């Protein structure tokens with residue numbers, strides 16, 4: 328039965344919540360999203376927060392934003408701010424419930440004292456290394472610390488003095504007294520408090536020099552906030568007995584922890600520790616680099632919240648881990664932008680095309696659809712003239728088989744305009760083609776020939792005298808392997824970083840409509856993909872990021888499977 332349940336990817340979390348409401352275990356739904364402010368949110372966190380906020384919304388409940396800020400060494404206010412921005416961007420709202428585990432440090436301390444008084448916690452003088460050695464292994468029980476049987480009075484005194492700052496870091500810790508022989512390593516007298524004199528905490532300054540560990544802080548914070556369902560990823564499953572142990576021993580209100588599978592994406596790392604490394608070692612240009620799987624990176628790449636939510640919805644909520652194909656994410660953004668993106672013509676690698684029989688100085692205004700998927704978006708005017716730019720790759724002097732684009736003697740259609748036929752080439756002294764000369768057929772205005780002939784391809788183009796220059800960034804996967812962690816023993820995941828993950832093209836040409844673009848706008852460059860106007864753009868220097876190309880490998884995969 329368990330097995331069957333595990334394979335069902337329908338929402339077992341919502342079923343559990345419903346059961347609890349039905350049975351009366353809880354009369355309301357209250358969740359929380361508990362990020363540690365030690366990095367920017369990535370798309371895995373988006374999954375977690377969509378579950379937390381989404382379930383609260385579905386059951387007319389509430390969801391708190393709670394920063395799990397128990398480790399001042401790694402945390403920073405910059406992260407606090409970015410996390411809020413990202414949650415709001417996805418469309419979720421914690422209203423006035425912005426909480427911090429550090430708000431509860433006094434209460435947590437009192438409860439620790441209570442556990443000492445119950446004989447359920449003790450101060451241990453072993454070093455971190457000795458504690459590790461005493462812990463045992465999965466197959467061998469741990470060894471009790473020689474300090475485990477201190478008197479309650481001595482423990483109270485030592486803990487008080489830990490707090491007062493009398494000891495250096497690592498000199499002592501407070502541990503829960505549970506069971507050093509437990510089959511669950513988390514239950515072998517886990518550390519509850521450690522000493523950390525530096526740096527000051529971003530909220531409590533230097534008021535504290537002892538800090539609660541995650542496992543001790545988390546459940547009690549849930550309890551204080553009246554959380555009903557504490558939803559977290561699968562790696563906390565083995566922590567649940569400890570979560571329950573603290574709440575039971577303290578005899579306080581008890582939320583229910585339920586675990587779900589983490590999101591893993593092919594060709595992607597989703598761990599703040601690794602993402603930090605990419606940033607710090609300059610593999611990328613910051614947390615919001617468009618190649619990053621962070622929400623700020625995806626945003627800067629041009630992803631919409633709708634596409635991300637659609638993706639997470641399709642992935643669903645499962646009880647066992649799997650790796651999701653990144654093509655699915657790209658499919659979702661394509662589908663979304665196809666419906667809403669303004670079309671323009673833009674040439675990434677320009678090649679000059681001169682129409683030798685077109686009158687000099689003549690400019691025609693050609694009407695083009697802004698979005699063939701949405702007639703409501705109307706039309707725009709594109710100037711057409713004698714000298715145009717086309718894509719270098721749309722011309723071949725010596726076309727290979729199946730190359731149906733422009734070649735000597737061949738006729739193609741220029742999108743919305745005319746048929747043109749290549750009649751000549753101009754090369755520079757190095758043999759490089761600098762111009763393609765064509766003749767056009769005035770009878771084909773609008774893209775159709777009266778005699779019904781049909782060229783095999785339609786090219787996009789930009790009128791040279793009207794072209795606007797933009798700088799484009801074209802991205803490839805950041806990692807070369809499906810699983811970036813697959814490396815030799817002496818390497819880490821950075822060995823799999825793709826050295827060609829970003830190509831900068833300085834001189835792309837786009838039709839004049841692009842003058843209206845402001846940072847944050849999205850366009851489809853016909854035949855080239857979807858582009859996002861980067862916030863670093865300035866007047867006269869438009870920077871565009873390619874969100875995704877038009878080639879949809881995901882729908883191909885799907886078609887081949889049906």
Ligand code: ATP
Nearest residue numbers: 361362363371372374375559560589590597598599
């Ligand atoms: P990371 O490994 O990236 O540092 P974390 O779990 O340490 O992740 P937290 O800030 O503690 O980061 O995470 C906040 C919440 O997001 C937690 O409830 C955690 O379970 C969840 N979460 C983190 N990564 C993922 C993921 N890849 N898929 C789903 N949920 C995740």
Ligand code: MG
Nearest residue numbers: 362363395541
């Ligand atoms: Mg964590």
